Amino acid sequence: MLCPSCGGDDLVWRSAVGFGRVSSRRELPRRDSAPRSAAVVDVAEGVRLRAHVVVAGPTEVRAGAQVRFETFRGDGGTLPVFRLDTALATLPY
Numbered sequence: 487m488l489c490p491s492c493g494g495d496d497l498v499w500r501s502a503v504g505f506g507r508v509s510s511r512r513e514l515p516r517r518d519s520a521p522r523s524a525a526v527v528d529v530a531e532g533v534r535l536r537a538h539v540v541v542a543g544p545t546e547v548r549a550g551a552q553v554r555f556e557t558f559r560g561d562g563g564t565l566p567v568f569r570l571d572t573a574l575a576t577l578p579y
Contacts, residue, residue, distance in 0.1 A: 504555035505530050506568065508539065511547045523547045527568055529555075540569045 488495055506529040514522045525539045525547055539547045540558065553568035 500531070502529055502531050502533075502555070505571075506535075506553050506555070508547060508549055508551045508553060509534065510549055511539070525553075525568070527553055538565070538567045540567050546570060 489497065506527040509526040509528050511523055511525040514524050516522060523539045523541060523546075525537055527535050527537050527539075529535060539553060540556075541547055547570065552571050554571040556567060556569055558565045558567045
C-alpha cells in the first residue's frame, strides 16, 4: 500500500470513528442472487474506501448518504461493511 499523495510506504494504522458518507455507488449484478451495492465511502478521517454497503435493496444507497462501519460474519469469514445510518444526517463532513 502506498500514500496516494506522495507515493511513500511509511504508513501507520490509526483508529477511526467508523462513520462516513457515500461518495459514489454502483449496483453489481450477481448471477445466482440479488445485486450487491458497492460504494466509495469518504470516512470522517479523510480516507476514501471502496466498500460493500449493507441495505435491504441496492437502490437505497445514494451519493451523500451517511453510513457507519460494522463487521459482517459470514461463511467466508469476517468482512468490513458499511450500513446506512439516517441518525448521522447532521455530521459536518
